[in-house]
Amino acid sequence: MSTIKATVASKHSLSPREPGALPSISVVAPAYNEEEVLETFYERVTNVLTAIGAPYEIVLVNDGSRDNTLAMMHAMRARDDRITVVDLSRNFGKEIALTAGLDHARGDVVVVLDSDLQDPPELIVEMLEGWREGYDVVYGVRSQRDGETWFKKATAKAFYRIIGKISRVQIPQDTGDFRLMTRRAVRELSKLREEHRFMKGLFAWIGFPSKPLFYRRDPRVAGTTKWNYLKLLNLAIEGITSFTITPLKVATLLGSSVALLAFLYACYVISKTIIHGDPVRGYPSLMVTVLFLGGVQLIAIGVLGEYIGRIFNEVKRRPLYLVNRMLPSSLEDAADETSSSARTEQVH
Missing domain, CATH: 3.90.550.10 (Spore Coat Polysaccharide Biosynthesis Protein SpsA; Chain A)
Structure with missing residues (x-):
């Protein structure tokens, strides 16, 4: 017992x-x-x-x-x-x-x-x-x-x-x-x-x-159990999106932080070019930056889509x-x- x-x-x-x-x-x-x-x-x-x-x-x-x-x-x-x-x-x-x-x-x-x-x-x-x-x-x-x-x-x-x-x-x-x-x-x-x-x-x-x-x-x-890890993951997403909007706030904060870092880096590149001159280089770092920003955007869009999808289902009543x-x-x-x-x- x-x-x-x-x-x-x-x-x-x-x-x-x-x-x-x-x-x-x-x-x-x-x-x-x-x-x-x-x-x-x-x-x-x-x-x-x-x-x-x-x-x-x-x-x-x-x-x-x-x-x-x-x-x-x-x-x-x-x-x-x-x-x-x-x-x-x-x-x-x-x-x-x-x-x-x-x-x-x-x-x-x-x-x-x-x-x-x-x-x-x-x-x-x-x-x-x-x-x-x-x-x-x-x-x-x-x-x-x-x-x-x-x-x-x-x-x-x-x-x-x-x-x-x-x-x-x-x-x-x-x-x-x-x-x-x-x-x-x-x-x-x-x-x-x-x-x-x-x-x-x-x-x-x-x-x-x-x-x-x-x-x-x-x-x-x-x-045997009818729950697999994918179903449990979906249930976890249901729980989080049903009882908090924190993921949306995190996406906003992350996007703002990345935008600020990108702006500061742009200022650094411009000032360095004007003052010292700088040959064209840095293709690998450029690709990493672009892919990183693209990934952040896709994550933010995905989080937003989760909430919009739930709104879509709820309004049909x-x-x-x-x-x-x-x-x-x-x-x-x-x-x-x-x-x-x-x-x-x-x-x-």
Whole structure:
């Protein structure tokens, strides 16, 4: 069992709930080609939720899987009406699939859980303790990451440090999607409908009293990860461009610095030629200078293009996702429902 250490990370005033209070629980799990692990996931989550004794549902989101993932979801739903199956019309990516699951969750609290079981569902019990203390968000912090390469660990650590320095939103370090949220936190999160979604940043943006839960992340139970380094790089770019304009400021500063150096060097060349005379020479240094300036310009244009491309996609106002079919669970709607603005974007 993972070792757990919880500390308070919020100065908000809290309103503790009853010590033995049991909210209805929604577990949201996006899945893309997870046929090898889905049955094990269902069994472990069901065992945990049954032991807790609260009303619950498991919201399974099929993100355009090409294997038997959807068929397995339907089979589970046929024998257990506490499962909601949300079948997206195609593969929209994990961030949007997670959004679809949150939109369809109906519990008083919502737990986001990866279907690969790297985040132990047994920690839901500890998260509920944080909820009873009055927190709206209890998020998992990875104190150790088993089953991952040193390169992935190093780049992930570097990314969290960089975005923590340049973002106006304080995004907790070494934190994934694994967390518990109250209904009001989910409701406010559902109002954020940008297409380029970095969910870890959006989770932090909404604020509310939050508490970390430190745990040891396990390796995958079965199957292979669907993330490669290119996808992780794109996710990092999404995070940086979604929560800071620092790259634009850096490009401006770099361009200004290079222009100033070029002007000073031009003054030096002109004065040297006028005073001392200077034969035509320096072709290698000239080529280096031209290539350097061209590279700086291309980098600045690329950074600018990243932001313009995101503006282009956002202004079209397309729905985040389309639903091919949705099979609801037997869990009754929470008293405080998800805002209607999120529901209107879904096509059933």
